[in-house]
Amino acid sequence: MPLDVDAVVVSNTHLSNDYNVLVLAAPAVASQVQPGQFVMVKPGVGDDPLLRRPFSVFEVLRDDARVTGLSLLNKRVGVTTRMLFALTPGDRIRCLGPLGRPFSVTEPPERAWMVAGGVGLAPFATLAAALRERNVKTTLFYGGRSATDLFHLDEFRQRGVSLTLATDDGSRGVQGNVTVPLARAFCDADRATPIRVYACGPTAMMRAVTELAATHGRAIEVSLEQVMGCGLGGCYSCVIPVQRDSGPARLVRSCLDGPVFDGGTVVWEQLG
Amino acid sequence: MPLDVDAVVVSNTHLSNDYNVLVLAAPAVASQVQPGQFVMVKPGVGDDPLLRRPFSVFEVLRDDARVTGLSLLNKRVGVTTRMLFALTPGDRIRCLGPLGRPFSVTEPPERAWMVAGGVGLAPFATLAAALRERNVKTTLFYGGRSATDLFHLDEFRQRGVSLTLATDDGSRGVQGNVTVPLARAFCDADRATPIRVYACGPTAMMRAVTELAATHGRAIEVSLEQVMGCGLGGCYSCVIPVQRDSGPARLVRSCLDGPVFDGGTVVWEQLG
Amino acid sequence: MSVDLSVDIAGLHLRNPFIAASGCFGYGVEYADLVDLSTLGGVAVKGLFLDAREGHPPTRIVETPSGMLNAIGLQGIGVRRFVAEKLPLLRAHGAVVIVNICGSTIDEYAEVARILDDADGVGALEVNISCPNIKKGGMMFGCSLQGTRDVVAAVRRVTRRPVIPKLTPNVTDVASFAAAARDAGADAVSLVNTFLAMAIDVETRRPKLSNVVGGLSGPAIRPIAVRMVHECRQAVDLPIIGMGGIMTTGDALEFIIAGATAVQVGTANFVDPFIWNKLVTGLTDYLQRHGLATVSDLVGTLDITDRDTVWTSS
Amino acid sequence: MSVDLSVDIAGLHLRNPFIAASGCFGYGVEYADLVDLSTLGGVAVKGLFLDAREGHPPTRIVETPSGMLNAIGLQGIGVRRFVAEKLPLLRAHGAVVIVNICGSTIDEYAEVARILDDADGVGALEVNISCPNIKKGGMMFGCSLQGTRDVVAAVRRVTRRPVIPKLTPNVTDVASFAAAARDAGADAVSLVNTFLAMAIDVETRRPKLSNVVGGLSGPAIRPIAVRMVHECRQAVDLPIIGMGGIMTTGDALEFIIAGATAVQVGTANFVDPFIWNKLVTGLTDYLQRHGLATVSDLVGTLDITDRDTVWTSS
Numbered sequence A, B: 001m002p003l004d005v006d007a008v009v010v011s012n013t014h015l016s017n018d019y020n021v022l023v024l025a026a027p028a029v030a031s032q033v034q035p036g037q038f039v040m041v042k043p044g045v046g047d048d049p050l051l052r053r054p055f056s057v058f059e060v061l062r063d064d065a066r067v068t069g070l071s072l073l074n075k076r077v078g079v080t081t082r083m084l085f086a087l088t089p090g091d092r093i094r095c096l097g098p099l100g101r102p103f104s105v106t107e108p109p110e111r112a113w114m115v116a117g118g119v120g121l122a123p124f125a126t127l128a129a130a131l132r133e134r135n136v137k138t139t140l141f142y143g144g145r146s147a148t149d150l151f152h153l154d155e156f157r158q159r160g161v162s163l164t165l166a167t168d169d170g171s172r173g174v175q176g177n178v179t180v181p182l183a184r185a186f187c188d189a190d191r192a193t194p195i196r197v198y199a200c201g202p203t204a205m206m207r208a209v210t211e212l213a214a215t216h217g218r219a220i221e222v223s224l225e226q227v228m229g230c231g232l233g234g235c236y237s238c239v240i241p242v243q244r245d246s247g248p249a250r251l252v253r254s255c256l257d258g259p260v261f262d263g264g265t266v267v268w269e270q271l272g
Numbered sequence C, D: 001m002s003v004d005l006s007v008d009i010a011g012l013h014l015r016n017p018f019i020a021a022s023g024c025f026g027y028g029v030e031y032a033d034l035v036d037l038s039t040l041g042g043v044a045v046k047g048l049f050l051d052a053r054e055g056h057p058p059t060r061i062v063e064t065p066s067g068m069l070n071a072i073g074l075q076g077i078g079v080r081r082f083v084a085e086k087l088p089l090l091r092a093h094g095a096v097v098i099v100n101i102c103g104s105t106i107d108e109y110a111e112v113a114r115i116l117d118d119a120d121g122v123g124a125l126e127v128n129i130s131c132p133n134i135k136k137g138g139m140m141f142g143c144s145l146q147g148t149r150d151v152v153a154a155v156r157r158v159t160r161r162p163v164i165p166k167l168t169p170n171v172t173d174v175a176s177f178a179a180a181a182r183d184a185g186a187d188a189v190s191l192v193n194t195f196l197a198m199a200i201d202v203e204t205r206r207p208k209l210s211n212v213v214g215g216l217s218g219p220a221i222r223p224i225a226v227r228m229v230h231e232c233r234q235a236v237d238l239p240i241i242g243m244g245g246i247m248t249t250g251d252a253l254e255f256i257i258a259g260a261t262a263v264q265v266g267t268a269n270f271v272d273p274f275i276w277n278k279l280v281t282g283l284t285d286y287l288q289r290h291g292l293a294t295v296s297d298l299v300g301t302l303d304i305t306d307r308d309t310v311w312t313s314s
């Protein structure tokens, strides 16, 4: 059941000039989170900015077994993300969640390939933790502009995740888009081993990953980022063209039916 | 010449649940301030709240001889004052000033009586400093709801200001409005000694002080708080009915012609 | 002091004056887990045509200063599926249901109304003649006095339910539209719908909304909406459901004092889905503080005793 | 790349498209110490009647979400004192002066215009038929097509200066008013003036403004104003001066792309009196980045190629 809490900022760690990790004391929300779900947050006072903004839950934080809160991986792109970047401990923000359809957490023998572009890393920390609990062999394909834009690598490694990195400028990992090493991995993979692919990042990247997965006959789940007005199915702003059976594509609300979709059902050419 | 600076918050001292002193690093503004002048400030991001708000300069701060900034004495009453109350060091706010017509700083043998109600104390710290430079004998009549609402008493004493206090609940000084001890002082004062009265506080209080001063034939300057849109004469929002010669009252802009007015010229019964 | 929050609009009894605004609360059922629908004054469901509609492609909303533009395009399941699938659930949750009806033609409005008249659990019909997002229908009728009269009369003929036309603010004189609605048999009026508006992406030089223009809602429009409610109240003796940018109890009180018997809350529900309880508590407090026993003691009590005096210029 | 920011409006040459909006910049002289008036595109001075006026008693402004209401009531010194006392100073500072003229009758508009026609240093007349704050004149003319034509024609007859009626947004179809203005001899149109609106103090149940209603300005109204400029541009071939809530270069660009040749900045000047230099720098950057040599290469270049595809509902 989603809750709305006035969450206190516990810490705000700047990872680069644009990225930060914001830790919020919101145990009642955090303890319900499933991998791939999101929260709607609103920092600041006044009616401008007006609407909340959706953010994947990055980490669920624990003190021993007790859940204490959650973190967001934030990238500055506009007014709200700038505010989230500037917050200091003790500040408060509204935090509503958890919301949305989570990733399906697979089980052995299926393997998990998580494919992240930039801030698309966000949903994969919780997913990696859940996969680990089930002993799923997991690889993270992770691309960014350059080495300084790749974060939390050690944390993933510690969770037993194999890493394959790519950077636009080649300063770390393979040079180019994350789909470059991913395409190679698809070719190299044993046909007999089932693989489930999870992707989050720029739309063009998720589309390319979906096409690769289709070519290689792998299951693919994507976490889409549509503009959202409410996060609860009230406004019909967040629709995604989806084709689940024959007939024309239908516009479904990504806050209820997503943000995680079977990549094969998304009608990419009709997506904004 | 007024300047607009992006001032860093150096400190924010909470004096009570509603009052705080905000120190701003704004030397270029502060070094021009004359007693009774004000600044227009805007904290926060976004367009809500939209307009700046006027605040008297409370103190001009110095590091040895060098001016380093200024402080504001803030009382929480609405959206902007709530934001000013919540600021933390390192935050930034826009600060435009100094603006407006200052108090006339008198000279001996004239004595100065400063009459403050609540947050109306704000313009008197800089006035007291200027009076002291001229060796003017100065008294502060200062009223508040209760003892815990009277601030900076030691600072005024250190500047050689005599204090006469009043509280609504009698917890400090005379019980009642600050006009109670003031009325007595007017009666007790030597007719031959010239006295200039400066008042700032609730409108009803300033009106009462003006009437007392008129009765006793004393000069009276009041600092009025009209809602201000621009602080620069552009919007005509801040008008005050003033009668300077015969003929009807005229509406003059208090950001240019004030906020300090000769109390005797204000048409109090027509003032909002 | 115990206070009575209930109000009556054209014979429809509402537990309190707070209604979820059409298009901002889905079909109501989306919120049933979060909010006890029976504690709301009413639920105005998303605008319904006779048939299912696709709506506009994304981008469908854009945030603007203290407001938002929407061009959803009335995506919806059509009135028959609504009656079959959603209405029973709403009834089960104890919601007072106001159905927002749309049409591309007068006949379509009448047909939608007729189908709803046969259905159980419809409290009132809100006739959407003011949606700025569709080319045919909607604004076409809502910006013409004759169109307003024609649609209202056609719906009036086929239903026993209260008929509440929803007026557009995109007109010179909204009170004349309220009067036209009354003359054609309306039981009350809702106002305002959204303001026709647009936003441009200056880098691409293209409209931000796929539909080019959309409707502006939210606190930005509140002062205009309050003025329009005040004008209608002065000109026409018909119950008013007021809306436009209500975010707090204080905002709702502005509409009620200006003349609204009930209010709708739209955009604010996006920002705070748990707003309903706060509104009820806030209103209860206000009435108690002001020694008022009922909401109707407050409706239209704006005091505009002339305060003007004569001034000369400076 | 060097870019040319200058624009021509009906023969009036502006150094750049940024004009201080009437009523938001006093008589211009108030700002002369702060801002080099010759670096502005133009200065539209406070609305002037024939005689001095007292205006409304305070409270004259109220802040609203991302906007403000004003009911100043056109306090002013009258056109003759303006010509004698302010105009020479404005000329000395090198300002391009646009005089905003008002009248309670058509004769008064004409008389004010005639006096200004004789004066040196008047760049253009902006005819205020749209101020919502006065009972007679203003909106009375601005909300009627015939009134608009009559005022514009009367002013046209007595002046050689460019005549620029300023349109009210409080109408159903603003483009029809632009067309009426053009037919009556206008050289350009300004839009928008403020939106009639109100705010209520719920504790006292009295309007917050002494004048009950006032005009809404500021970023809150921007999306509606941009839409209206777009509509006028599509319907009428007349230069447009656009305004309403411009706070940044990006906002100004929305108006220019929608069809405005120049823009006015009002409320933003209250928030940031040093905005002018930022607007000029921002526009220069934008033109360079987009490889455009002049502002007119940008005017009305909104691309509304249809992006709609057919969807079915969900």
Ligand SMILES: Cc1cc2nc3c(=O)[nH]c(=O)nc-3n(C[C@H](O)[C@H](O)[C@H](O)COP(=O)(O)OP(=O)(O)OC[C@H]3O[C@@H](n4cnc5c(N)ncnc54)[C@H](O)[C@@H]3O)c2cc1C
Pocket: A038, A049, A053, A054, A055, A056, A057, A072, A073, A074, A075, A076, A077, A078, A079, A080, A081, A082, A119, A122, A123, A224, A225, A226, A227, A228, A259, C063
């Ligand atoms: C389910 C979901 C999960 C997300 N998780 C994260 C996350 O973990 N970390 C993170 O940094 N971001 C995440 N996002 C994206 C984040 O919501 C947007 O960056 C944010 O809404 C932008 O807000 P703003 O006020 O800073 O930008 P605005 O000032 O509103 O807009 C700036 C620019 O961003 C674009 N934009 C606005 N909203 C979105 C959106 N929802 N998606 C993409 N672009 C948008 C605008 O079109 C505009 O060009 C997620 C989005 C969704 C839908």
Ligand SMILES: Cc1cc2nc3c(=O)[nH]c(=O)nc-3n(C[C@H](O)[C@H](O)[C@H](O)COP(=O)(O)OP(=O)(O)OC[C@H]3O[C@@H](n4cnc5c(N)ncnc54)[C@H](O)[C@@H]3O)c2cc1C
Pocket: B038, B049, B053, B054, B055, B056, B057, B072, B073, B074, B075, B076, B077, B078, B079, B080, B081, B082, B119, B122, B123, B224, B225, B226, B227, B228, B259, D063
């Ligand atoms: C020249 C001048 C100097 C001032 N100096 C100080 C100072 O040193 N310290 C201080 O705390 N305050 C000072 N004030 C008052 C201060 O400007 C207001 O308290 C402030 O504008 C309220 O802003 P807000 O956003 O918090 O309130 P809002 O949310 O805007 O309004 C809350 C309430 O305050 C009232 N209000 C709004 N503006 C004013 C105003 N200008 N004066 C009085 N009431 C107002 C409103 O009507 C409303 O009832 C001064 C005012 C002026 C004109």
Ligand SMILES: Cc1cc2nc3c(=O)[nH]c(=O)nc-3n(C[C@H](O)[C@H](O)[C@H](O)COP(=O)(O)O)c2cc1C
Pocket: A235, C021, C022, C023, C024, C046, C047, C048, C070, C072, C074, C100, C128, C131, C166, C192, C193, C194, C216, C217, C218, C219, C243, C244, C245, C246, C264, C265, C266, C267, C268
């Ligand atoms: C996303 C969205 C969808 C809307 N859909 C409808 C609708 O279907 N029918 C209708 O009459 N009004 C519709 N409206 C208008 C609202 O019901 C309401 O009149 C308007 O938003 C003003 O209220 P608010 O400022 O509280 O949102 C919609 C508004 C929004 C924001």
Ligand SMILES: Cc1cc2nc3c(=O)[nH]c(=O)nc-3n(C[C@H](O)[C@H](O)[C@H](O)COP(=O)(O)O)c2cc1C
Pocket: B235, D021, D022, D023, D024, D045, D046, D047, D048, D070, D072, D074, D100, D128, D131, D166, D192, D193, D194, D216, D217, D218, D219, D243, D244, D245, D246, D264, D265, D266, D267, D268
């Ligand atoms: C305080 C104030 C006074 C105004 N006075 C006038 C006026 O005298 N004549 C006029 O045509 N418009 C007047 N306006 C309207 C502005 O010129 C402008 O059209 C409107 O404010 C929208 O622009 P903005 O949002 O940039 O302020 C006034 C606006 C404000 C805020």
Ligand code: FES
Pocket: A227, A228, A229, A230, A231, A232, A233, A234, A235, A236, A237, A238, A239, A253, A254, A255, A256
């Ligand atoms: S965000 Fe409102 S319906 Fe999905």
Ligand code: FES
Pocket: B227, B228, B229, B230, B231, B232, B233, B234, B235, B236, B237, B238, B239, B253, B254, B255, B256
């Ligand atoms: S505050 Fe604008 S004229 Fe005084």
